[in-house]
Amino acid sequence: MNLESKRVLVTGADGFIGSHLVEHLIRSGARVTALAQYNSFNFWGWLEDLPSLGGIEVVSGDIRDSHFCLSLLKEIDVLFHLAALIPVPYSYQAPDSFLDTNIRGTLNLCQAALARGVEKMIHTSTSEVYGTAKYLPVDENHPLHAQSPYSASKIGADAVAISFKCSFGLPIVIARPFNTYGPRQSARAVIPTIISQIASGLSRVRLGDLTTTRDFTYVDDTCRGFLAIAGLPDGEIFHIGSGEEIAIGDLFKLIVEIMKSDAEIEIESARKRPPESEVLRLRCSAQKLREASGFHPDVPLREGLRRTIDWFRDANNLRRYKEHLYNV
Ligand SMILES: NC(=O)c1ccc[n+]([C@@H]2O[C@H](COP(=O)([O-])OP(=O)(O)OC[C@H]3O[C@@H](n4cnc5c(N)ncnc54)[C@H](O)[C@@H]3O)[C@@H](O)[C@H]2O)c1
Known part of the structure; x- marks a missing residue:
């Protein structure tokens, strides 16, 4: 259109x-x-x-x-x-x-x-x-x-x-x-949660379930x-969607590698959903949109994370986040 x-x-x-x-x-x-x-x-x-x-x-x-x-x-x-x-x-x-x-x-x-x-x-x-x-x-x-x-x-x-x-x-x-994911996302989501804690200098990053996968x-x-x-x-x-899934634990490792950080994970049970409410796996079939319009995502995960990390490393942006709190 x-x-x-x-x-x-x-x-x-x-x-x-x-x-x-x-x-x-x-x-x-x-x-x-x-x-x-x-x-x-x-x-x-x-x-x-x-x-x-x-x-x-x-x-x-x-x-x-x-x-x-x-x-x-x-x-x-x-x-x-x-x-x-x-x-x-x-x-x-x-x-x-x-x-x-x-x-x-x-x-x-x-x-x-x-x-x-x-x-x-x-x-x-x-x-x-x-x-x-x-x-x-x-x-x-x-x-x-x-x-x-x-x-x-x-x-x-x-x-x-x-x-x-x-x-x-x-x-x-x-x-x-x-x-x-990307710049300006709320820290209720996992990628800003990880990046904002590391960018703020925390050595232990508080997370919930590490085994769930997302696209x-x-x-x-x-x-x-x-x-x-x-x-x-x-x-x-x-x-x-991208058609690729990654477990949250592997996502953490990738972010730590890109940020050249030695931060470790601390599991906080309050960040886990009740077991029956947790969505364990998601991977998108993006075929319908691709066939209808030719659209496909251009930005690979590593590159998108790099751009997001750059944004969070700007102190003017990071100060909007309360990395010490669990943002529901
Ligand atoms: N972020 C994701 O990963 C994701 C994934 C799938 C779908 N979505 C959908 O995309 C949309 C945008 O999500 P987002 O991540 O930008 O969330 P967001 O919370 O950043 O943005 C939602 C906005 O809606 C506004 N809003 C809430 N209640 C309102 C009301 N009563 N009247 C007027 N405005 C109101 C809020 O001010 C907020 O800025 C949502 O519909 C969400 O369900 C998001």
């Missing part, structure tokens, strides 16, 4: 992937409106760091409010919906907030997109909807298994999105990224995947 001069709204633009997606959209010539979650500090999250902030409109608000969503979608051609509550451990503590934000928030945006006649809505799912893989690589037909309230809330949100296509003809397509994609590739998916048929789900 040619996004040049299109009026594009990004929800979750104040967050990790959303702030990078805004930068990609600016480069593609789109007229970007970025939603930051309302707070009384008028703080726009990672959008504050974008050099190109002057070229976009930033709106503060909350996707849980249907009236707000209806006014937000006025004069929007394309909606990338990324806003969500996403940390699995926090979803054990606050499941109500996850269902409210992820399911009701998605419902509000689907209703507003339909009422305003948007040309395309791109809804964001997650590989967490599958739970532990029953077969590998995981394709889009793999059964869903809600092993955490976060997963349940995203399965619900995806179902709302698909129902709006089937029931009302909403032009909506679903992007389902596997784990994404990691560098954030610029994930954003390119989003742009590719925007032009694909309504009602379809497309994975974004």
Whole structure:
């Protein structure tokens, strides 16, 4: 889809992937409106760091409010919906907030997109909807298994999105990224957790389960995947992933090697998920998106980690992280 001069709204633009997606959209010539979650500090999250902030409109608000969503979608051609509550451990503590934000928030945006006649809505799912893989690589037909309230809330949100296509003809397509990493990611995720602790000079890095595997994609590739998916048929789900899996223990060794660190692991049981909630293995089949659009990730894991480490080594960036705490 040619996004040049299109009026594009990004929800979750104040967050990790959303702030990078805004930068990609600016480069593609789109007229970007970025939603930051309302707070009384008028703080726009990672959008504050974008050099190109002057070229976009930033709106503060909350996707849980249907009236707000209806006014937000006025004069929007394309909606990338990324806003969500996403940390699995926090979803054990606050499941109500996850269902409210992820399911009701998605419902509000689907209703507003339909009422305003948007040309395309791109809804964001997650590989967490599958739970532990029953077969590998995981394709889009793999059964869903809600092993955490976060997963349940995203399965619900995806179902709302698909129902709006089937029931009302909403032009909506679903992007389902596997784990994404890169600059600006919250330390609730494992790669920033490891890098921020080492970059802060800690000699013992606190981690949870080391045996689980994940499929990691560098954030610029994930954003390119989003742009590719925007032009694909309504009602379809497309994975974004690398097709390679790595165990967390091996990921730690790789980061230590790149950072030339002699840090060691200290297992902290509080960082482990309850056994039945832990997603043990994930590896993406990226074939459907590749065949539909030609898209494939460009940045190998070692190179993406190097870029991420460089970013974390900048003291201005590292000071935003509380490496001594467990960020749920
Ligand atoms: N990071 C990953 O590895 C990954 C993998 C698969 C899918 N995803 C999905 O990608 C999307 C973005 O994830 P991220 O990693 O950038 O997370 P993030 O937490 O950095 O960004 C999410 C943003 O949503 C905003 N938000 C939350 N509640 C809101 C509300 N009620 N109203 C308005 N805004 C609200 C937050 O302010 C936050 O900045 C999410 O939908 C997530 O489920 C992420």
